[in-house]
């Protein structure tokens with residue numbers, strides 16, 4: 261085996277040291293880039309607005325600005341919340357995202373159903389899938405209501421969808 265010269269040892273040692281420094285410097289950067297994948301989304305309540313004018317048994321689309329849970333400073337995304345007030349029973353806050361392939365559904369009064377334009381999926385007023393390919397009911401936003409100082413009923417949602425209730 262050939263004996264290395266002092267010069268070769270120094271060159272190899274320097275190269276190894278530089279490589280170690282490079283690896284050590286890249287660890288925080290890689291951690292920063294990957295951290296959103298492992299960071300749990302921060303939950304927050306978002307005011308959708310007053311729902312006193314929403315007619316009973318007539319799903320009504322309202323807009324909510326929902327923060328995106330990527331961990332990066334990104335602007336909130338506008339989401340449609342279908343408010344369904346029932347004569348008896350709880351107020352629903354349904355997602356408008358079809359459970360088949362995520363197209364936007366809309367309430368069609370002539371059908372008395374939510375209609376998905378992509379493949380003709382149907383959901384009843386409670387969000388239950390009633391026709392076409394959707395495999396599940398519409399999801400529902402985690403939500404709550406409170407009465408404000410003017411006596412209005414205010415709907416708030418959380419930035420997460422729940423299983424259909």
Ligand code: FES
Pocket residue numbers: 358359360361362363376377378379380381392393394
């Ligand atoms: S995406 Fe809605 S029915 Fe296919």
